[in-house]
Amino acid sequence: MTMQLGKAGIDLGIVVRDVEAMVAFYRDTLGLYYEGANPVPGGGEMHRLWAAETMVKLVAPDPAPAAGNPPGGLRAASGMRYFTFTVTNLDEVFDACSAAGAAVVLTPFAVAPSVRIAMVEDPDGNHVEFLERS
Numbered sequence: 375m376t377m378q379l380g381k382a383g384i385d386l387g388i389v390v391r392d393v394e395a396m397v398a399f400y401r402d403t404l405g406l407y408y409e410g411a412n413p414v415p416g417g418g419e420m421h422r423l424w425a426a427e428t429m430v431k432l433v434a435p436d437p438a439p440a441a442g443n444p445p446g447g448l449r450a451a452s453g454m455r456y457f458t459f460t461v462t463n464l465d466e467v468f469d470a471c472s473a474a475g476a477a478v479v480l481t482p483f484a485v486a487p488s489v490r491i492a493m494v495e496d497p498d499g500n501h502v503e504f505l506e507r508s
Contacts, residue, residue, distance in 0.1 A: 381427050382426075382427045383425075383426060383427030383428030383429070384428055384429075385428070385429040385431060386428065386429070386430050386431065386457060387420075387431040387433055388430065388431065388432055388433065388498070388500060389433050389434075389435065389439060390432050390433065390434050390498050391434075391438050391439060391442055391498055392497055392498060393419075393421065393432060393434035395497035395498075396421075396432050396496060396497050396498055397421050397423075397432060398497075399474065399476070399496050399497050400423050400430055400432065400496070401423060402474075403470055403471060403474040403476070404425075404459070404467070404470075404471075406423035406424060406425050406430060407423060407424040407425075408421070408422075408423050409422040409423065409424060409429075410422060414433060414435065416435070417435060417436035417437070418433065418434050418435035418436040419433075419434050419436075420432065420433045420434075421433075421434070425459060442498065442499060443498055443499040443500055445499055447479060447501050448501070455501060456493065456500070456501035456502065456503050457500075457502065457503065458502075458503040458504070458505050459502070459503070459504050459505070460504075460505050460506070460507070461504050461505070461506055462506060463506070464482055464490055464491075464492055464504050464505075464506035465482060467492075467504050468481070468482050468492045468494070468504065471494045472494075476494040476495060476496065476497075477494060477495040478493075478494055479493035479494055479495060479501055480492055480493040480503075488507055488508045489505065489506070489507055489508075490505070490506045490508075491503055491504065491505050491506075492504050
């Protein structure tokens with residue numbers, strides 16, 4: 375059996391502690407399209423943002439989670455530790471993140487002759503990678 379996908383992208387849910395800062399980062403700094411918010415079962419709300427065909431769902435439960443994201447990136451804990459946006463303007467995106475105060479994990483550098491990456495932390499400490507192919 376193989377999944378029969380209904381769209382090219384995926385939906386990514388991120389449980390957040392500071393919803394205002396997270397929405398501002400993904401909407402205002404990265405430029406994702408903000409579709410809106412809706413209540414979630416059990417209390418709280420989900421904010422929906424789009425990057426092409428991928429939906430980023432910022433879920434703010436009520437009450438808020440007691441524990442935050444373990445710091446330290448991929449060597450700190452198992453599970454989803456980062457995700458990647460493929461972009462065509464890596465330096466511009468990185469500069470916007472830096473100007474907005476995002477913690478820098480990796481400055482832009484080449485990992486292969488035609489591939490460059492950079493990585494920052496969003497306001498809740500999730501690592502966000504940007505990849506550019508030339």
